[in-house]
Amino acid sequence: MMKAWVRKLWARRRGARGQSMVEFLVMLPVLLIMMSGLIEFGFLLNYYLDIIDAARDGARFAANVDPLEPDQTPPQLNCTTTTYFYRLVPCVVTQALTPQITLDPARDDLVISAFSIGGGVVTARFPDADG
Template sequence: MTGSRIGKNPNIEPKRLRRNGQSMVEFAITLPIIILLFTGMVEFGFMLNTYLSVQDAVRATARRFSTVNPSLDENDGNADLLFFDNAAEYAIDLLAPAGDPQSRQIVLEDGRDNILISLIGVEVDEDTDPVSVVSVTRHSEGEYYRYFDQESSTNPPTAYSDSSIEAFLTANGAEPSDSGLLIVEIYYGYEGTLNLPWTQPFFSPDDPAMLYVSAVMPTIYTKPLDQAIP
Protein backbone atom coordinates (compact mmCIF):
# COMPACT_ATOMS: atom_id res chain seq x y z
CA MET A 1 0.00 0.00 0.00
CA THR A 2 1.43 3.25 -1.00
CA GLY A 3 0.63 6.62 0.56
CA SER A 4 -0.58 9.57 -1.39
CA ARG A 5 0.38 13.21 -0.97
CA ILE A 6 -2.16 15.94 -1.25
CA GLY A 7 -0.63 19.00 -2.78
CA LYS A 8 -1.76 22.60 -2.27
CA ASN A 9 -4.62 23.74 -4.40
CA PRO A 10 -3.23 26.63 -6.44
CA ASN A 11 -6.69 28.29 -6.53
CA ILE A 12 -7.07 28.67 -2.73
CA GLU A 13 -4.52 31.47 -2.16
CA PRO A 14 -5.84 33.80 -4.90
CA LYS A 15 -9.40 33.38 -3.57
CA ARG A 16 -8.25 34.30 -0.06
CA LEU A 17 -6.47 37.36 -1.40
CA ARG A 18 -9.57 38.39 -3.33
CA ARG A 19 -11.72 38.09 -0.20
CA ASN A 20 -9.26 40.15 1.83
CA GLY A 21 -9.13 42.79 -0.86
CA GLN A 22 -12.92 42.93 -1.05
CA SER A 23 -13.16 43.40 2.73
CA MET A 24 -10.67 46.26 2.61
CA VAL A 25 -12.65 47.99 -0.14
CA GLU A 26 -15.92 47.58 1.79
CA PHE A 27 -14.29 48.93 4.95
CA ALA A 28 -12.86 51.91 3.07
CA ILE A 29 -16.33 52.71 1.69
CA THR A 30 -18.19 52.40 5.00
CA LEU A 31 -15.58 54.06 7.24
CA PRO A 32 -16.43 57.66 6.21
CA ILE A 33 -20.12 56.97 6.78
CA ILE A 34 -19.40 55.54 10.23
CA ILE A 35 -17.26 58.58 11.08
CA LEU A 36 -20.00 60.96 9.90
CA LEU A 37 -22.65 59.19 11.98
CA PHE A 38 -20.46 58.93 15.07
CA THR A 39 -19.26 62.53 15.06
CA GLY A 40 -22.80 63.70 14.31
CA MET A 41 -24.11 61.87 17.37
CA VAL A 42 -21.28 63.28 19.50
CA GLU A 43 -21.98 66.83 18.30
CA PHE A 44 -25.71 66.40 18.92
CA GLY A 45 -24.87 65.16 22.42
CA PHE A 46 -22.82 68.31 23.07
CA MET A 47 -25.71 70.47 21.84
CA LEU A 48 -28.23 68.60 24.00
CA ASN A 49 -25.96 68.98 27.02
CA THR A 50 -25.71 72.72 26.33
CA TYR A 51 -29.49 73.00 26.03
CA LEU A 52 -29.99 71.21 29.35
CA SER A 53 -27.42 73.46 31.03
CA VAL A 54 -29.22 76.57 29.77
CA GLN A 55 -32.53 75.08 30.86
CA ASP A 56 -31.19 74.45 34.37
CA ALA A 57 -29.92 78.04 34.59
CA VAL A 58 -33.25 79.48 33.45
CA ARG A 59 -35.25 77.40 35.91
CA ALA A 60 -32.90 78.14 38.81
CA THR A 61 -33.05 81.88 38.08
CA ALA A 62 -36.85 81.88 37.88
CA ARG A 63 -37.14 79.94 41.15
CA ARG A 64 -34.63 82.15 42.94
CA PHE A 65 -36.02 85.53 41.92
CA SER A 66 -39.70 84.64 42.15
CA THR A 67 -39.18 85.02 45.91
CA VAL A 68 -37.34 88.35 45.67
CA ASN A 69 -39.26 91.59 46.13
CA PRO A 70 -38.83 93.60 42.89
CA SER A 71 -39.64 96.88 44.68
CA LEU A 72 -42.42 98.09 42.40
CA ASP A 73 -42.51 101.85 41.94
CA GLU A 74 -45.55 103.47 43.54
CA ASN A 75 -46.08 105.78 40.56
CA ASP A 76 -45.61 103.69 37.41
CA GLY A 77 -45.65 100.20 38.94
CA ASN A 78 -42.35 99.26 37.32
CA ALA A 79 -39.89 97.02 39.10
CA ASP A 80 -36.50 98.30 40.17
CA LEU A 81 -34.02 97.88 37.30
CA LEU A 82 -31.57 96.37 39.78
CA PHE A 83 -33.95 93.44 40.22
CA PHE A 84 -33.73 92.57 36.52
CA ASP A 85 -29.97 93.14 36.37
CA ASN A 86 -29.37 90.89 39.37
CA ALA A 87 -31.55 88.13 37.92
CA ALA A 88 -29.74 88.26 34.57
CA GLU A 89 -26.31 88.28 36.22
CA TYR A 90 -27.36 85.31 38.35
CA ALA A 91 -28.22 83.32 35.21
CA ILE A 92 -24.98 84.36 33.52
CA ASP A 93 -22.94 83.19 36.51
CA LEU A 94 -24.72 79.84 36.47
CA LEU A 95 -23.82 79.40 32.80
CA ALA A 96 -20.23 80.62 33.14
CA PRO A 97 -19.18 80.52 36.81
CA ALA A 98 -16.67 83.30 37.40
CA GLY A 99 -15.42 81.59 40.54
CA ASP A 100 -14.72 78.33 38.72
CA PRO A 101 -12.96 79.10 35.42
CA GLN A 102 -12.06 75.41 35.00
CA SER A 103 -15.73 74.45 34.68
CA ARG A 104 -17.62 74.56 31.42
CA GLN A 105 -18.24 78.14 30.33
CA ILE A 106 -21.39 78.92 28.34
CA VAL A 107 -20.85 82.58 27.53
CA LEU A 108 -23.67 84.70 26.12
CA GLU A 109 -22.58 86.89 23.23
CA ASP A 110 -23.85 90.44 22.82
CA GLY A 111 -25.53 90.94 19.47
CA ARG A 112 -26.61 87.31 19.19
CA ASP A 113 -27.74 85.94 22.56
CA ASN A 114 -29.94 87.48 25.20
CA ILE A 115 -31.75 87.10 28.51
CA LEU A 116 -35.34 88.32 28.62
CA ILE A 117 -37.20 88.78 31.89
CA SER A 118 -40.89 89.60 32.23
CA LEU A 119 -42.58 90.52 35.50
CA ILE A 120 -46.32 90.28 35.03
CA GLY A 121 -49.54 90.72 36.97
CA VAL A 122 -52.73 89.10 35.66
CA GLU A 123 -56.15 90.24 36.85
CA VAL A 124 -59.30 88.24 36.19
CA ASP A 125 -63.02 88.90 36.48
CA GLU A 126 -64.51 86.18 38.65
CA ASP A 127 -68.05 87.43 38.07
CA THR A 128 -68.07 86.24 34.46
CA ASP A 129 -68.81 82.70 33.38
CA PRO A 130 -66.35 81.41 32.50
CA VAL A 131 -63.85 83.47 34.47
CA SER A 132 -62.04 85.80 32.06
CA VAL A 133 -58.74 87.64 32.07
CA VAL A 134 -59.31 91.38 32.46
CA SER A 135 -55.77 92.72 32.19
CA VAL A 136 -52.14 91.70 31.83
CA THR A 137 -49.83 94.26 33.43
CA ARG A 138 -46.11 94.27 32.72
CA HIS A 139 -43.97 95.74 35.47
CA SER A 140 -41.00 96.98 33.44
CA GLU A 141 -40.14 100.05 31.38
CA GLY A 142 -40.90 98.17 28.18
CA GLU A 143 -42.89 95.02 27.58
CA TYR A 144 -40.00 93.08 29.06
CA TYR A 145 -36.40 93.47 30.21
CA ARG A 146 -33.50 92.67 27.86
CA TYR A 147 -30.02 92.11 29.23
CA PHE A 148 -28.42 93.02 25.91
CA ASP A 149 -30.19 96.08 24.57
CA GLN A 150 -30.78 94.84 21.06
CA GLU A 151 -33.04 92.70 18.92
CA SER A 152 -32.17 90.85 15.74
CA SER A 153 -33.42 88.09 13.49
CA THR A 154 -31.50 85.58 15.58
CA ASN A 155 -32.71 87.12 18.82
CA PRO A 156 -36.46 87.71 18.57
CA PRO A 157 -38.60 89.32 21.27
CA THR A 158 -40.34 87.50 24.10
CA ALA A 159 -42.48 84.52 23.18
CA TYR A 160 -44.97 85.49 25.91
CA SER A 161 -47.43 87.96 24.47
CA ASP A 162 -50.55 88.93 26.42
CA SER A 163 -52.62 86.43 24.45
CA SER A 164 -50.12 83.61 25.02
CA ILE A 165 -50.12 84.32 28.76
CA GLU A 166 -53.90 84.10 28.81
CA ALA A 167 -53.68 80.83 26.86
CA PHE A 168 -51.07 79.58 29.35
CA LEU A 169 -53.36 80.29 32.32
CA THR A 170 -56.37 78.63 30.68
CA ALA A 171 -54.57 75.62 29.21
CA ASN A 172 -56.44 72.30 29.42
CA GLY A 173 -59.62 74.03 30.54
CA ALA A 174 -58.07 75.54 33.68
CA GLU A 175 -59.87 78.46 35.31
CA PRO A 176 -57.58 81.51 35.56
CA SER A 177 -57.14 83.48 38.75
CA ASP A 178 -55.36 86.64 39.79
CA SER A 179 -51.69 85.81 39.31
CA GLY A 180 -48.20 87.19 39.50
CA LEU A 181 -45.69 85.69 37.08
CA LEU A 182 -41.95 85.87 36.60
CA ILE A 183 -40.82 84.69 33.17
CA VAL A 184 -37.17 84.12 32.30
CA GLU A 185 -36.12 83.40 28.70
CA ILE A 186 -32.70 82.80 27.18
CA TYR A 187 -31.67 82.77 23.54
CA TYR A 188 -28.28 81.15 23.00
CA GLY A 189 -26.47 80.48 19.73
CA TYR A 190 -24.78 77.07 19.81
CA GLU A 191 -21.68 77.28 17.62
CA GLY A 192 -20.71 73.62 17.79
CA THR A 193 -17.97 71.90 19.74
CA LEU A 194 -16.15 69.65 17.29
CA ASN A 195 -16.28 72.23 14.47
CA LEU A 196 -15.71 69.62 11.79
CA PRO A 197 -16.29 70.52 8.13
CA TRP A 198 -19.33 68.25 7.85
CA THR A 199 -21.00 69.61 11.02
CA GLN A 200 -20.59 73.30 10.14
CA PRO A 201 -23.61 73.40 7.79
CA PHE A 202 -25.71 72.76 10.91
CA PHE A 203 -23.91 74.93 13.49
CA SER A 204 -20.80 77.07 13.29
CA PRO A 205 -19.58 80.40 14.70
CA ASP A 206 -20.87 82.10 11.55
CA ASP A 207 -24.23 80.31 11.57
CA PRO A 208 -25.06 79.02 15.08
CA ALA A 209 -28.09 76.95 15.97
CA MET A 210 -30.30 79.14 18.17
CA LEU A 211 -31.43 77.46 21.38
CA TYR A 212 -34.42 78.88 23.23
CA VAL A 213 -35.39 78.06 26.81
CA SER A 214 -37.96 79.65 29.12
CA ALA A 215 -39.36 79.16 32.60
CA VAL A 216 -42.45 80.58 34.29
CA MET A 217 -42.76 80.88 38.06
CA PRO A 218 -45.52 82.39 40.21
CA THR A 219 -44.61 85.37 42.36
CA ILE A 220 -46.72 87.08 45.02
CA TYR A 221 -45.13 90.46 44.37
CA THR A 222 -47.00 91.23 41.15
CA LYS A 223 -50.23 89.43 41.97
CA PRO A 224 -53.10 91.96 41.98
CA LEU A 225 -54.07 92.53 45.61
CA ASP A 226 -55.99 95.09 47.63
CA GLN A 227 -52.78 95.99 49.43
CA ALA A 228 -49.12 95.72 48.57
CA ILE A 229 -46.93 92.91 49.84
CA PRO A 230 -44.47 94.31 52.42
Protein backbone atom coordinates in the same frame (compact mmCIF):
# COMPACT_ATOMS: atom_id res chain seq x y z
CA MET B 1 -12.64 14.16 1.91
CA MET B 2 -12.99 16.54 4.81
CA LYS B 3 -9.46 17.87 4.25
CA ALA B 4 -10.19 18.69 0.61
CA TRP B 5 -13.36 20.54 1.56
CA VAL B 6 -11.54 22.63 4.22
CA ARG B 7 -8.74 23.43 1.74
CA LYS B 8 -11.28 24.54 -0.87
CA LEU B 9 -13.12 26.71 1.67
CA TRP B 10 -9.85 28.24 2.91
CA ALA B 11 -8.82 29.09 -0.67
CA ARG B 12 -12.12 30.91 -1.19
CA ARG B 13 -11.77 32.88 2.07
CA ARG B 14 -8.21 33.94 1.27
CA GLY B 15 -9.42 35.70 -1.91
CA ALA B 16 -12.29 37.39 -0.03
CA ARG B 17 -9.94 38.93 2.55
CA GLY B 18 -8.94 41.77 0.23
CA GLN B 19 -12.55 42.41 -0.72
CA SER B 20 -13.53 42.98 2.92
CA MET B 21 -10.69 45.47 3.37
CA VAL B 22 -11.75 47.43 0.27
CA GLU B 23 -15.39 47.51 1.42
CA PHE B 24 -14.31 48.72 4.84
CA LEU B 25 -12.14 51.48 3.35
CA VAL B 26 -14.99 52.60 1.09
CA MET B 27 -17.39 52.85 4.04
CA LEU B 28 -14.88 54.41 6.47
CA PRO B 29 -15.49 58.07 5.43
CA VAL B 30 -19.24 57.58 5.75
CA LEU B 31 -18.84 56.06 9.21
CA LEU B 32 -16.52 58.89 10.30
CA ILE B 33 -18.94 61.56 9.08
CA MET B 34 -21.82 59.86 10.90
CA MET B 35 -19.74 59.58 14.09
CA SER B 36 -18.69 63.24 13.98
CA GLY B 37 -22.32 64.27 13.39
CA LEU B 38 -23.38 62.24 16.40
CA ILE B 39 -20.71 63.89 18.55
CA GLU B 40 -21.73 67.38 17.37
CA PHE B 41 -25.37 66.59 18.16
CA GLY B 42 -24.29 65.55 21.66
CA PHE B 43 -22.56 68.91 22.17
CA LEU B 44 -25.64 70.74 20.89
CA LEU B 45 -27.90 68.80 23.23
CA ASN B 46 -25.56 69.53 26.15
CA TYR B 47 -25.67 73.30 25.42
CA TYR B 48 -29.45 73.16 25.13
CA LEU B 49 -29.76 71.44 28.50
CA ASP B 50 -27.37 74.00 30.07
CA ILE B 51 -29.54 76.87 28.79
CA ILE B 52 -32.70 75.23 30.12
CA ASP B 53 -31.08 74.65 33.53
CA ALA B 54 -29.90 78.28 33.68
CA ALA B 55 -33.39 79.56 32.82
CA ARG B 56 -34.86 77.30 35.49
CA ASP B 57 -32.35 78.57 38.08
CA GLY B 58 -33.19 82.16 37.16
CA ALA B 59 -36.93 81.50 37.44
CA ARG B 60 -36.51 79.83 40.84
CA PHE B 61 -34.47 82.76 42.08
CA ALA B 62 -36.89 85.33 40.62
CA ALA B 63 -39.84 83.66 42.35
CA ASN B 64 -38.38 84.75 45.71
CA VAL B 65 -37.51 88.36 44.80
CA ASP B 66 -39.93 91.31 44.63
CA PRO B 67 -40.04 92.74 41.08
CA LEU B 68 -41.73 95.94 42.29
CA GLU B 69 -38.87 97.02 44.55
CA PRO B 70 -37.35 100.25 43.17
CA ASP B 71 -33.81 100.41 41.78
CA GLN B 72 -31.35 101.79 44.33
CA THR B 73 -28.08 100.78 42.70
CA PRO B 74 -25.93 102.66 40.18
CA PRO B 75 -26.89 102.14 36.53
CA GLN B 76 -23.89 99.95 35.65
CA LEU B 77 -24.39 96.23 36.07
CA ASN B 78 -22.45 94.83 39.01
CA CYS B 79 -23.59 91.38 40.03
CA THR B 80 -22.02 91.57 43.49
CA THR B 81 -23.68 94.79 44.67
CA THR B 82 -27.02 95.03 42.86
CA THR B 83 -30.31 94.23 44.57
CA TYR B 84 -32.56 95.33 41.70
CA PHE B 85 -34.74 92.50 40.37
CA TYR B 86 -34.18 93.21 36.67
CA ARG B 87 -30.40 93.31 37.09
CA LEU B 88 -30.07 90.53 39.65
CA VAL B 89 -31.95 87.80 37.75
CA PRO B 90 -29.74 88.11 34.61
CA CYS B 91 -26.71 87.87 36.92
CA VAL B 92 -28.01 84.57 38.31
CA VAL B 93 -28.70 83.21 34.81
CA THR B 94 -25.28 84.32 33.52
CA GLN B 95 -23.53 82.71 36.49
CA ALA B 96 -25.41 79.47 35.84
CA LEU B 97 -24.30 79.53 32.17
CA THR B 98 -20.68 80.57 32.81
CA PRO B 99 -18.87 77.20 32.87
CA GLN B 100 -20.14 76.10 29.44
CA ILE B 101 -21.65 79.07 27.60
CA THR B 102 -20.40 82.66 27.52
CA LEU B 103 -22.74 85.44 26.49
CA ASP B 104 -21.56 88.42 24.45
CA PRO B 105 -23.23 91.56 25.90
CA ALA B 106 -23.13 93.25 22.47
CA ARG B 107 -25.14 90.49 20.76
CA ASP B 108 -26.96 88.49 23.44
CA ASP B 109 -29.90 89.68 25.54
CA LEU B 110 -31.54 88.23 28.61
CA VAL B 111 -35.14 89.44 28.77
CA ILE B 112 -36.79 89.37 32.18
CA SER B 113 -40.55 89.96 32.45
CA ALA B 114 -42.86 89.79 35.46
CA PHE B 115 -46.65 89.72 35.30
CA SER B 116 -49.18 90.70 37.95
CA ILE B 117 -52.30 88.54 37.75
CA GLY B 118 -55.54 89.26 39.57
CA GLY B 119 -58.70 87.18 39.10
CA GLY B 120 -57.23 85.26 36.18
CA VAL B 121 -56.54 88.45 34.18
CA VAL B 122 -53.16 90.11 33.69
CA THR B 123 -53.47 93.50 35.41
CA ALA B 124 -49.92 94.81 34.99
CA ARG B 125 -46.70 93.93 33.21
CA PHE B 126 -43.26 94.75 34.58
CA PRO B 127 -41.12 96.35 33.25
CA ASP B 128 -43.68 98.62 31.62
CA ALA B 129 -43.33 100.28 28.20
CA ASP B 130 -40.98 102.94 29.63
CA GLY B 131 -38.50 100.33 30.83
